[in-house]
Amino acid sequence: MGLKETNIDELPINQRVIDLLKGIGIVKLFPPQEMAFNTKLLQGENLVLAFPTSSGKTLVAEIAMLKAILEGRGKALYLVPLRALAHEKYADFKKYEKIGITVAVSVGDYDSSGTRLKEADIVIMTTEKADSIIRHNVDWLHKIGIVVADEIHLVNDSSRGPTLEMVIAKLERLLSGIQVLALSATISNADEIASWLDAKLVKSSWRPIPLTEGVFLDGEITFEDNTSRNIRMKRKEHIADIVCDILEEDGQVLVFVSSRRSTVSLSKRIASSVRPYLTPQDLDELHRVSKSLVSSATVPESTKTLSDVLRKGSAFHHAGLKNRERSIIESCFRNNTLKAIIATPTLAAGVNLPARRVVIRDYRRFERGRGSYPIPILEYKQMAGRAGRPAYDDYGEAILIARSELEREFLMENYVLSETEAITSKLASPKALRFHLLSTIAGGITRTREKIDNLIEGTFYSHQFEKWEIDHHITSVITFLEDGGLTKSDNGGTLVATPLGERTSRLYIDPYSAILLRNTLGKSEEITEIGLLHLICHTPDQPTSYIARSEFEDYEIMVADYLPDLSVPLPDSWEDPESYTNYLAELKTARLLQDWINEKSEREMTENYNVGMGDVHRYVRSAEWLLYSTSEICRVTAITKHIPLIHKLHSRIRHGVKEELLELVGLRGIGRVRARMLFNNGLHNLSDLYKADIQKIGRVPAIGTGIAMSIKKQLGFDVDESKAEITLENEPLLDESMQTLLEDFE
Template identity: 40%
Template sequence: MEIASLPLPDSFIRACHAKGIRSLYPPQTECIEKGLLEGKNLLISIPTASGKTLLAEMAMWSRIAAGGKCLYIVPLRALASEKYDEFSKKGIIRVGIATGDLDRTDTYLGENDIIVATSEKTDSLLRNRTPWLSQITCIVLDEVHLIGSENRGATLEMVITKLRYTNPDMQIIGLSATIGNPTQLAEWLDATLITSTWRPVDLRQGVYYNGKIRFSDSERPIQGKTKHDDLNLCLDTIEEGGQCLVFVSSRRNAEGFAKKAAGALKAGSPDSKALAQELRRLRDRDEGNVLADCVERGAAFHHAGLIRQERTIIEEGFRNGYIEVIAATPTLAAGLNLPARRVIIRDYNRFASGLGMVPIPVGEYHQMAGRAGRPHLDPYGEAVLLAKDAPSVERLFETFIDAEAERVDSQCVDDASLCAHILSLIATGFAHDQEALASFMERTFYFFQHPKTRSLPRLVADAIRFLTTAGMVEERENTLSATRLGSLVSRLYLNPCTARLILDSLKSCKTPTLIGLLHVICVSPDMQRLYLKAADTQLLRTFLFKHKDELILPLPFEQEEEELWLSGLKTALVLTDWADEFSEGMIEERYGIGAGDLYNIVDSGKWLLHGTERLVSVEMPEMSQVVKTLSVRVHHGVKPELLPLVALRNIGRVRARSLYNAGYPDPEAVARAGLSTIARIIGEGIARQVIDEITGVKRSGIHSSDDDYQQKTPELFTDIPGIGKKMAEKLQNAGIITVSDLLTADEVLLSDVLGAARARKVLAFLSNSEKENSSSDKTEEIPDTQKIRGQSSWEDFGC
């Protein structure tokens, strides 16, 4: 079937032709025949690289042409960014991405035709009653099998159920390569099931042992150039012009194999050397850069410990053929478009608490194996498992290659998340009594799988009882409603147990210390804690001996609770060191974490501290200023004396420390010093911008206060030229509540809300710059300044 023959907009067809896509694959043709472009619900379970994303795009463009709006839900932020970039290149439609703060309505995104979002962000938009969600006419569920995930499945299931409840006529497109029970899931979605094993590139799956890859119907000898089987498999593919992905179980193994591969490749290319230089510039540190050293020779590792920019460079380098082999943890297999001729699954066992080493799920194996074979580039793809002995060969075929993927089972009655979802249903008006709650829960995949269950009403009643006791829900005359606290907790996207833990802990102390408050949020259900290692014991014992009195929560007696308490303490110490201005490198080395881990911890800490600020402002206003000061310290990563300086735009922790140490502890001292003096410390461009901001504030009659480090600003957005009532509403919906927020807001976000030209004019007006009255198409260009060595900012973390 030719794409040009389909009832799709000409711009979309031209974009497909430009990419060499003129005809459809057989599974794509079947989807068209089953009503993809007529608004029919489809569950599409076909192999990786068989064109699932193109099917989703065709469905969305068809709905948009009919005046609709589409929502594309993905499991990971990285995948959201990839899809956003991909969809944005197709033509005249408007594409937005929603992965940011979890307590905003993001109303401005409703101006787009396609919105890409994670399931958690979509759930938060529902909780905050984002108006454009009611206009969605097509929803695409990428990696829909993750509805069975222990960590994220409940949220995805509730999002689907809520959207089907509010938008009963919307089209649903589910995409997956690995579902063990697709018929059941399709029936719940009221969707036609499309399954196929067809692939554009032939996939050979086999097991390597004793110098040969054994396939089901043949064997392939591999020359042993080294004593390492995994490396020999890589070199064999590289010599014939292919690339390799090697999946291993841990970050240490990924880095170890990449170094081993780099040693074997040796030479590299001009392109790989250029990539290595990019990576070195990102970190800009004196110590060695193992990743850059590997990439220089054509090898790399990929895991969650890397910052986003590093992962992007590696992925693009691999797609362009500059990197020949990547050693990765399984996170790389979760949806990212990164195929290779040969995929080697070296580590197929994983440690499970209480069980020891157990095989990885079959579905996970198929996700990895599906990366083998690049369409239009490779004549075939190979997925190879490594056997440790002869008896393992047959067992690996049975366990993985010939096995069906696991069933997808509902996770929505999991105790850890059910209370949060019940609260959101009550707070957002989906249900006003227990009967309505029961009726809603009967729409879930859980009830579809367990129609005769007797436990669901009991679990819902238990959740309501907890929420009532916690002061978040009240019941009057059989009517359920959220209290002020309950509504706030739901909008903040906090687990009710987290909110209750924070408030109860703070009520038990007069003035929380930084480590005391951070420890509370780090043991909460919403915080992803660091693992405890044997080497951590001495560090934690030493800290407890000296600082035990600074903690709010006592050390528990139960072993399981003690491990959680200690892992929370370790995570809190990372945040404390960050707020005490330890360098990234020092923190990473001290706790054995990567830069990506540090970013994730600080990002989660910022979110939970923001939530704590909001909770305290409602329940314990007398503690608001203390909590706010601690929160700002973590946000910027500074000691208290730098707070006045980091309130200035473009002044991060290192620039602030440089100014302070030079004798300029606050904005007034900076302004008095003058441009030439400050330029010698932080560079002329930034110095000019900072001094313009300070003097502009002074000319407006605004002065800083000892009690509040945030600059005071005019109360109304409409006092600013270029902002009327409509624009003011858009800013507030985007989470920019006051005019002072504009001075610290992300400029990309401002450009999305106001438009790039208007955003520049608004910022120029606020800083009262010299170019304030220039024409609309001319703006002052701030000279680029070289990054200060060792500077830590959110740009360093890929934000």
Template identity: 35%
Template sequence: MYAPVRRGCSKLKLPEHVREYLDRKGIWELFPPQREAVEKGLFDDENLLIAAPTASGKTLLAEMRALHELIESHGETRVVYVVPFRALAREKYEELTNVIEFCREKGLEPTIEISTGDVRRPIRELRPGITVTTAEKLDASLRSRPSLVEEVDLLVLDEVHIVGDRNRGATYEALIALVRTFREKVSLLALSATVGNAEELADWLDATPVISDWRPVKLEHRIVEVPSASEKDAKVRKLIRKCLREGGQALVFLYSRRRAMTEAKNLSRTVSGLLSEDEKKELRTLAERVSELGEGEETEILAYAVMRGVAFHHAGLTAEQRALVEDAFREGLLKVVVSTPTLAAGVNLPARYVIIKDFGMRLGNEIKPTKNEFKQMAGRAGRPGYDDMGLVFVLTTSNWKELAEEYVHSEADPVQSRIWVSGPQLRRFLLGLVAAGFCRQIADVMRVALNTFMSSVNIRPEDAVLSSLKMLVDWGFLEELEGELTATKVGHAVSQSYLTPDSAKFLLRCMEEVGTEENVVLPSITLCPDFQPAPISSKSRELSTLDAFMGGSPSIEADEVLELAVEEFGYDDWELERRLAWAEALSDWVSGSPDRSILRKYDLYPGDLYRAKDDAAWIAWGMSRLARAAGITWRSPLLSRRLEYGVPKEALELTEVEGVGRTLAMRLYRAGYHSVRDLAEATVPELTRVRGIGEQLARKILESARRLTGT
């Protein structure tokens, strides 16, 4: 929708197949940073770093490079397109599909695949064509199949500035260092936002830099001083009305999920009166779809707002709901999206107006937004092909006005490496190098370490590497003899499970010293650092100790799990209470309690619950592998699958049937269907008596059940 019309450039030297591809997309002129990239070797097998603002055409450069290499190799090149976020993977997959379709029209047979999420299911092979994946998924896959690194021909690193992110940066940087060390012939195309040290990033990647501040739509910042925070609401409403009457769309950024919901609901009353009857009809259909994709108060508020042309967007929504909001905004159906800053970092969603309502907030020890967060949010202003100018409105009180001026007129901050201060992620990286067979000596590990970004800016890695390797030896995950490194049996299990060694050490202690029964495993999972708990209400819990939580079983020293967590990680009372509340919520989940009941009881967002159960299922699976490697009897064999599907063990078998998810499995179980064979012996009229099953779904269930039972 936002692709601009470009005309009048035919002198640039482009391969004929690339020119034909651009012609089909209606592109007759490249943007300045795109032209510079071509001139600096985009089609000459050169490593390039493109550092440019949002909407300056970086993704098109990746399409052109991938297309050229696929055509030149007769469809045999293997392109790996790495993104930092799953939502971005979906977006890039859809865009890169055009490249594959073009190649197939030329008689070639490359494929395109998307592989994100569950690290329990690693990438087994890289087929000729394009694989879109996340850094975590590719990193985890290399532990199970290290030879994958030899299959990477072109590595596209999207949002490569993410190496400076405190959460994901270490893994992204480690992956790049690994591939560059063990796949010397790999070609690199790195795409970055405008950062303060793009030249340093390029030097690290042995890449030619293409650095530009050019934007297809001019950006204008307007700092709006308001007397007090309470005055901001009226100002936002006024700006929204003006934007929509001009035919534009708006993004409003806030730092609170709850306030984003409230803001969207309030703004929907302003926007609804500016919609046409046709738009209202389409929005009613969209709202119905939103309601089908989730439960709870948040879904009800989202559907209410969507029906009136507004949505909120944050990580608490389900992935399907977020995708629906993003697509409807791109299509112009939704007029306003109120979001937390995560949208600015992860999804390409431009708007005519960007309104930064929360400027100068104190969150913990930080002032929000940070300068780079501000640049990311502001960069969403201006829709190429639709707007002559993107407007950024910064709403601030007088005491924060000077900082706002500084942000507007200063350059982005430089990217800083996180890898040597990342602790658990660094140890996971080093253990993986040895366990997967990439490194057999300390000198080999150092060779990889010297390929990290931090090392390239003259910060030596030796002390951090040696101290982390010593920890891994002390914990029993590695053995070292005169510089030779080998992974122990347990170390291999830790590496292939993709748990951090720090979490694995704690989980092993819990299993060895307390037990592996489900009522021990669940709190062990939520108390380990690899489980990253979203906000949750613990008010429903009247349990002051883990012993009470676990039912006071006389055979288990329940408080010992709690003591181990405090000993290992130094949790305070608030953190312990939060993590134990999650253990109880997950206990309700595997017992088959309805989603709506769990969401209400713990004041949760659907997206948070579903991510938590996915993480818990992965950690439980990892624990089972650790137990097997350590010779510990694992007494929770079904827990990982029950966490995945959210059903008690009695109903788990029903989820094997196609079309039967969590809710339907519980309804079928309560209706007397306790096994796949029970379903196979049913009839269509009998199944349609179960709420939620129509004739078409009944036939699908019967066909699947009979296939599974061979009847």
């Protein structure tokens, strides 16, 4: 391979792979890809690719994975930071099933070890899921021959970075000879990543699609190459002018703002400006999907707003939306019926979307406890890099917004013309260390201090800092785990996990949570429903809702009312105002969970707590997991007195129902809404259903004959199976949009 453009044909890989790639239009390698293949990557060497956004890093990884698989070097593990990216890669890699390569994706449920994954050639996982798999020591772990770490620069991220570097360090210790391929943004210290991974570094600044970055001020965009473009300023909202300017040319736009609230307000403000750019077909299609979002009268206000703006060709996108809403928006944008998305930066990691222009409206971010600060250049470049993606456009533009000449210069200097900063390891945090060290002790990877030190040497941290800097943190974590009864050491210095430590590691919760739960439940004689929910919300593993100034007083009054039920002491509002505020937020979240199990509707919950339904689902899923964890902790520590309450609450949280419905929701196909319908129509339990005939059950609203037959079958009746199955499949009630409607049905 020389300097000429390499055809895909020339790669030393299986002809069927080549044919498949050519079939989807990948004929020539991009120059940085060629540089990657000029190394010993295909012979199994470790490699770090530091290429710009959209330069095709994934294809290099795909070919390296296929090579390893087809040569029998083992299966491939593809690590991603976010679920959305996992799903995108899964949809993309499925093309290889045509040549007999099996692909699986796994993102959720930390405690399951996933047998289907065992057979797959390529397994796509979030980093956290991979960490959990390692903790379970699944038998197929040793079959992994190559691991790809996508978006490796996220080792810089304080919440998820430590897990990423520990997963790689653990895999390298467990599987000698495993090949590591890391895909990185263009960061200034990519060489440090390479030295950490004992890998060759290939760096490039080439981009397949030209991306021009610039700053907008007073009707003019000035680009990095000193050219400029005037925008006709016709509207009150200048973002609308910037958006419409590119719609004139049939392009699409992605606007990044810093908060969820801004995504909503801005998309409302630009929607009517975007509408004239829709074709009659776009309008029809958008009308259809927006209608499906609001198929019931009781949907939350936020969903109605989404449906309204979507109909006009613009939409908002943030983590508070339901998964289904997010995927509808993404797919409408991909097929160009939706013209503009206003998003929070969660949409910036690695996704391929057809945005010719990306507008980064906010370069400042606000964080609780930190105030407002300018985002890192790396984050700006990731957002900018969503513009001009090869599959969709032949050029791209990224635009920052200035309000004054001074700000324009600042943005040009500090973002557009700046190199991304160096990244640093965040492993030295006590929370990250206790979480990961317990897991390696429990998994037998590090039974001695020496082994721990040896593992830490394999982390990015050790390649950046002196070992003594982390030594005392390690010592205090070991003491913390031992004092908390999660580990024990013998005289020879061997460290072992206690049954509680073992279970905690596999439950994938913070050791601190396990200690808190055991200590609190161990000493409480009695605990109430709200007391238990609040305790769960007090653990560092439970996400909690934000508490606004205006809500403060309400929750202060509520705390006073509930105090006798709460087993966690109330912090002093003067001495420790932060913990005090957190305590109120925990109570708010506990109340929200209580509403969920009292069958409140989506609308009531989102409106009373000022959260999105996506948030409610997140709180519920996490609480469900923590309640399960709590029951496991009680089981291994023989604190039996609270177990019945914990079990009951766990099932109620899982299904979102009052106790009286628990029997009914045990049936397949029966969720909180259908169960309530059956109950209110006199069918209170399995024995009532046993006695009732199919017609009677089928007449209950939201049930229908198909479900009625399925119920009878589950109760052991001899129903004409084929008929039941067919009816079930054709049953419109099983349609996802109807499902959502049902979830709202009161």
